[in-house]
Amino acid sequence: MGAKGVKLTLEKKGQASELETDMLLVAVGRSPRTSDCGLEDVGIQLDRSFVVVDEFMRTAVEGIYAIGDIVPTPMLAHCATAEAMVAAETIAGVETRPVNYGLVPGATYCRPEVASVGLTEAQAKEAGYEIEVGKFPWAASGKARIQNQASGFLKIIRDRKYDEILGVHIIGPHATDLIAEAVALMQLECTNEELSRIVHAHPTLGEGMLEASHAAAGHSISF
Numbered sequence: 001m002g003a004k005g006v007k008l009t010l011e012k013k014g015q016a017s018e019l020e021t022d023m024l025l026v027a028v029g030r031s032p033r034t035s036d037c038g039l040e041d042v043g044i045q046l047d048r049s050f051v052v053v054d055e056f057m058r059t060a061v062e063g064i065y066a067i068g069d070i071v072p073t074p075m076l077a078h079c080a081t082a083e084a085m086v087a088a089e090t091i092a093g094v095e096t097r098p099v100n101y102g103l104v105p106g107a108t109y110c111r112p113e114v115a116s117v118g119l120t121e122a123q124a125k126e127a128g129y130e131i132e133v134g135k136f137p138w139a140a141s142g143k144a145r146i147q148n149q150a151s152g153f154l155k156i157i158r159d160r161k162y163d164e165i166l167g168v169h170i171i172g173p174h175a176t177d178l179i180a181e182a183v184a185l186m187q188l189e190c191t192n193e194e195l196s197r198i199v200h201a202h203p204t205l206g207e208g209m210l211e212a213s214h215a216a217a218g219h220s221i222s223f
Contacts, residue, residue, distance in 0.1 A: 032070040047072065055098035057087040065091065079104045105183050107176040112152045115179035118167030118186060121157055130160040134192075134216025138172040140223040141211075142203040149173035154208040156192065156216045163191040168212075174205055181209055192216050 006024045010017050032049045043061045045052040051066040053059055059066055065087040068080035082099045089096035108114040124131045137153045138144035152172030158165055168182035185195055196213040200206045207222075214221045 030069065030075055034070055055086075056090040056096070057083050058090065073099070073101055074104050074106070076104065076106070100187070103183055103186055105179045107179065109176060112149065112172045113175035114171050115175040116167065116169040117179055117183050118165070119157060120167060120169070124157055124159075124166050129166060131166065132158050132160050132216050132218065134158070134212045134214065134220070136208050136211035136215055136220075136223060138205075138208065141205065141208060143205050143207070144173055146203070147173055154178070154212045156195075156209075156212040158192040158216045163193055165190060165192055165195065168209075170208075172205075172208075178205060178209065181206065 005020060005022045008019045008021070008024070010019055032051070034046060034049050034051060039051065040046060042064075044064065044066075045060045050072040051059060051070045053066050053071050057065045057067050057071070067083035067087055069075045071083070073079055073083065079099065079101075082104070086096050086099060103117060105115060105117040119127065119129075121131065121133060133155060135153050135155045137150075139150045141150065144150045149172065152170070152175070154172065155169045156165060157167040157169075165182070165186050168179065168186075170178055170182075192213050196210065196217055198210065200210045211220065211222050215223070
């Protein structure tokens with residue numbers, strides 16, 4: 001650190017470079033605060049401080065359930081809410097279904113906003129999929145330009161064989177709201193072709209999903 005800020009030395013593929021900035025934010029993540037709670041004394045199993053649960057949020061001790069940041073699942077409020085519903089319904093003895101963690105959306109509330117659900121390109125390839133990728137830049141969106149938020153893009157990753165939507169990634173205006181459509185479509189196992197036939201209102205940011213779908217099919221319309 002210096003009088004004018006912070007100087008960093010970065011290394012990528014053996015090549016070093018320096019970066020000067022006003023300040024440095026260090027984010028080291030979070031860990032469960034389960035130590036010294038006596039959990040193991042009553043028979044609850046821990047794994048690296050996380051409480052071990054089954055798909056219905058049941059611990060190893062009958063009648064004790066765990067959800068949220070103390071279990072080894074995404075540390076997100078909306079994920080904890082879904083887990084709470086599963087736990088409550090299991091306790092009540094009514095029909096429920098486990099959380100599909102592959103469809104829990106991630107959301108970063110910065111500017112521009114960032115949101116995603118499903119697989120990345122690298123993850124899809126590693127899983128053995130042959131993929132097609134469609135991207136729609138917000139610079140081509142009338143609504144985004146009207147709002148003066150034309151940075152970023154919306155990207156759809158689809159399986160070439162079955163046309164399954166494998167992942168959706170958004171950087172740009174209202175990304176954390178727009179990702180909800182992607183989650184719903186993937187939950188309902190909508191294909192990219194079906195998405196490309198869903199009429200979206202114009203001019204809206206939601207059209208970005210439609211435009212990225214056309215691009216993923218190989219025939220972009222508005223860009």
